[in-house]
Amino acid sequence: MDMDKNLDTYQEFVKGIWRDNPVFVQVLGMCPMLAVTNSAVNALVMGGATLFVLMGSSFLVAALKQWIPKQVRISLYIIIIATFVTVADYSLLAMLPGVHKELGAFIPLIVANCMILGRQEAFASRHGIRFAVMDAAGMSLGFVLALFSLGSIREILGNGSLFNIPLFGETFEPWVIMILPPGGFITLGLILLFFNWVAARKKAFLEQVAQAERESL
């Protein structure tokens, strides 16, 4: 396709992990981000399910885009996404019933994750299959990374363990708030603060370099 001429496969993959990270930069998909990150295992399973759904629906949307009428495209995207969510839901129920029970309603709710619909509307429906799948892989890896960092911080502080393995011995005083909803908001806020701080410092540094270059000319 014409519009894919300027794209680079590797760039489309990498952008979702850091520069356009769906959580830390675009602040999308907040519902699973805050609700199911109270332990590292929950966060990873949620991330895996989202990865499966996003890659599957991006592939289908990119493949079927010529036949999708513009007027009803959103509802068709949702139907495609819901199909993959149902597959993920039943597969998890069969393979990991314990985690499935803990995640509860949040697996069906992947349908409502605006990051997934956003990728269909903004990317998969305008580009070829190869780029759409690369974009979906990068974005969902970025999402998994975000879920996992939040989940592990909250589990380490709130429970003194990682992947249910105790880290600090028996006298560790758990920070109960961290595995409760406020802990999700506080941790996410602090991580976003860190990302904005890094971005601000990088910008200031680039400006300094540009200034120095102008002066040296």
Add this chain to the structure above:
Amino acid sequence: MSRKDPDLLIQTTPVLRQGLTTPHAMRDVWLSLLPLVLAATWFFGIGALLLLSATIAGALMTEWVFTPEPRRRDVIRDQSGLLTGLLLGLTLPPGLPLWMAFLGGAAAIGLGKIIWGGLGNNLFNPALVGRAFLLGTFPIAMTTWSPAGGPGQLFEIQGSLFALPFQSPVYDAVSSATPLGLMKFEQQSTGLMRLMIGNTGGSLGETSGFLVLLGGLFLLLRRDFDWRIPAAIFASAALFSGLLHLVDPARYPGPLFTLFSGSLLFGAIYMATDPVTSPLSPRGAWIFGIGIGLLVVLIRNFGGLPEGVMYAILLMNAATPLIDRYTQPRVFGRKAGPG
């Protein structure tokens, strides 16, 4: 408050200078808190001073780290961080490990003030944000009350204070219940005289009703706060608890016990009157105070916790912008109503 600009010196005809500046008001609050600090030391030993130092250190260090270089000295000098640390320390149980107190001071300034843009922009009272954070984070340590001792224990420091960071505290003494806990879980009342003097279990600065009232009287005479807020809190707490007491005297404590137990006096005088987080207009101050009194009575009598002053004040803090909007004085010549 702006810094003096050496290049721009404006001189006008002599104008009246109002004496009340931020450090000035802060100093009055300091002075009024001094008896409470001494009483806390008397009842709970010099460990109380260590705890207060830990919260102040946490507050000031956070303030220092997160303030940009040119404003640092001003921010430290206006003493509000110091006061936040001290107020937070006075609401903590006497046996709390120092590392938790330090973390509470850091949370009070970081989550309660800096994130909102510094002094004057915060929605919630910073000291109470710190306390709410600690109560949510360490619910057991924050509700383990060591009994009030006397002068004999002045130099004994409880071992639980020195728990290593991230480790659970080990308590030396059997913990005692606060008067509110006794009331809620064992229907056992504490005499008014003991509540006034303060030799009961409880947070460091809240136990002595008499000294808190004394500090409040001092601030009132110096006109450092809006007297309507504590007055409204006392009146509404007394009224609503009185009504409940009439319904079932055995289950619901009377107005006097409600007023003098727990942190109602301390919260009403030192926390609710924070000028940043309370309404500006007199009518708003009444609404704010009545709301706090009502919420305290509701939480204490129908909630799961024995004490509710902290959450009552935080909830009404959240309602403050709304109250301000609806009690805005009418501009002359305009129609009444918001907007």
